[in-house]
Amino acid sequence: MKLSKCFLTSVFMFSLAGCSIFGGEEEVIQVSPSPIVSNQFTIHQLWRNSTAGNTRIYSLLGPASYDNVIYAASRSGEVKAVDLTTGNTLWNVDLSKSTLFSSKTALFSGGVSADENYVYVGSERAVVYALDRQNGKVVWEKSVKGEVLARPVSSDDKLVIHTANGILQGLNRETGDELWEVTFEVPALSLRGNSTPVIAHGAAIFGDDNGRVNAYYINDGQLIWQQRISQPTGSTEIAKLNDVDSTPVVEGNTVYSVGFNGYVAALDLSNGEVIWRKKIGSTHSFAVDKNRLYVVDQDDNIQSLSKTEGGVLWTQSSFTHRQLTDPVIYQDYVVFGDFEGYLYWLNAETGELVSKIEVSSSGIIAKPLVVDNKLIVQVKNGDIYAFTKNLSN
Numbered sequence: 001m002k003l004s005k006c007f008l009t010s011v012f013m014f015s016l017a018g019c020s021i022f023g024g025e026e027e028v029i030q031v032s033p034s035p036i037v038s039n040q041f042t043i044h045q046l047w048r049n050s051t052a053g054n055t056r057i058y059s060l061l062g063p064a065s066y067d068n069v070i071y072a073a074s075r076s077g078e079v080k081a082v083d084l085t086t087g088n089t090l091w092n093v094d095l096s097k098s099t100l101f102s103s104k105t106a107l108f109s110g111g112v113s114a115d116e117n118y119v120y121v122g123s124e125r126a127v128v129y130a131l132d133r134q135n136g137k138v139v140w141e142k143s144v145k146g147e148v149l150a151r152p153v154s155s156d157d158k159l160v161i162h163t164a165n166g167i168l169q170g171l172n173r174e175t176g177d178e179l180w181e182v183t184f185e186v187p188a189l190s191l192r193g194n195s196t197p198v199i200a201h202g203a204a205i206f207g208d209d210n211g212r213v214n215a216y217y218i219n220d221g222q223l224i225w226q227q228r229i230s231q232p233t234g235s236t237e238i239a240k241l242n243d244v245d246s247t248p249v250v251e252g253n254t255v256y257s258v259g260f261n262g263y264v265a266a267l268d269l270s271n272g273e274v275i276w277r278k279k280i281g282s283t284h285s286f287a288v289d290k291n292r293l294y295v296v297d298q299d300d301n302i303q304s305l306s307k308t309e310g311g312v313l314w315t316q317s318s319f320t321h322r323q324l325t326d327p328v329i330y331q332d333y334v335v336f337g338d339f340e341g342y343l344y345w346l347n348a349e350t351g352e353l354v355s356k357i358e359v360s361s362s363g364i365i366a367k368p369l370v371v372d373n374k375l376i377v378q379v380k381n382g383d384i385y386a387f388t389k390n391l392s393n
């Protein structure tokens with residue numbers, strides 16, 4: 001059973017004092033109000049485009065970019081190419097199965113990815129699509145072994161798919177034909193989401209729902225190494241969750257990853273051995289600059305860690321339980337959104353909140369995208385925005 005991360009937070013948000021919807025005593029956890037800030041600079045909206053969003057569904061659908069084009073999808077089945085500079089639509093296709101008598105939405109869920117030839121998107125219906133990047137024409141669509149909650153990832157002639165039921169598949173990028181598969185045991189209860197693999201030196205690096213980071217050869221699906229960074233603890237089912245749903249970061253010979261109810265860990269890429277680890281749990285992917293990691297922890301605190309030994313450099317605790325997005329680095333700032341639709345800028349050196357804007361009351365769940373000094377944001381109602389900050393301020 002995949003338990004929604006958003007639902008987990010909602011349980012706490014709407015618990016009444018002294019009781020819980022599950023029965024028994026439950027501590028009330030307060031959601032911090034959006035912090036007040038005197039903006040130190042102005043954020044300019046360059047353009048807005050839109051897809052058919054769904055504000056009632058927890059979905060991490062977020063945009064991708066390639067060669068100055070933004071690619072975005074909607075849950076219902078729309079896939080769109082948008083010019084990065086102007087925001088104009090270049091092409092738009094609808095992959096829902098609609099007829100005169102019925103409508104079957106595509107249920108896109110895992111986000112979009114793109115390479116020099118194709119745009120890829122996966123669905124909760126266990127289907128992966130490859131579209132021609134120039135015109136949106138469907139090149140192939142293939143049924144895979146489970147829901148696709150992580151972005152498809154291409155490398156050379158392979159496409160790697162990580163499905164919600166614990167299967168990693170290698171497909172032929174040109175045809176969608178399966179080349180190999182690896183099956184992992186999935187706990188009875190896990191968070192809704194999966195780690196998107198990162199390809200490095202011919203290996204797919206990714207987390208699983210059993211607290212491990214894995215490395216597999218993408219040519220044949222053979223195991224290279226596994227390393228546990230999260231261990232089940234506690235007396236409740238939620239306390240025992242130990243998913244590693246974040247997308248790892250690979251730099252040089254080091255892999256950085258983090259697990260729910262676990263650790264932030266730096267691992268040796270060649271063998272998976274732990275270089276250092278820090279007791280911080282999260283489902284979020286990192287933002288990374290030259291010297292630091294930035295992680296949003298399980299309580300929505302933002303922490304800056306040294307990449308060399310994992311020491312905490314600063315902590316920003318003004319956003320408790322605001323259901324933050326994954327953070328990104330924009331110029332010298334850490335940027336992220338929240339469930340009420342605000343975007344925030346923190347000084348990367350100090351953690352000081354220096355600016356915020358309200359983008360959309362529908363809320364932001366998907367990770368923002370930084371492309372060519374532009375910040376691309378897709379909100380829950382499907383609107384896509386491009387923002388920029390003047391280099392001079």
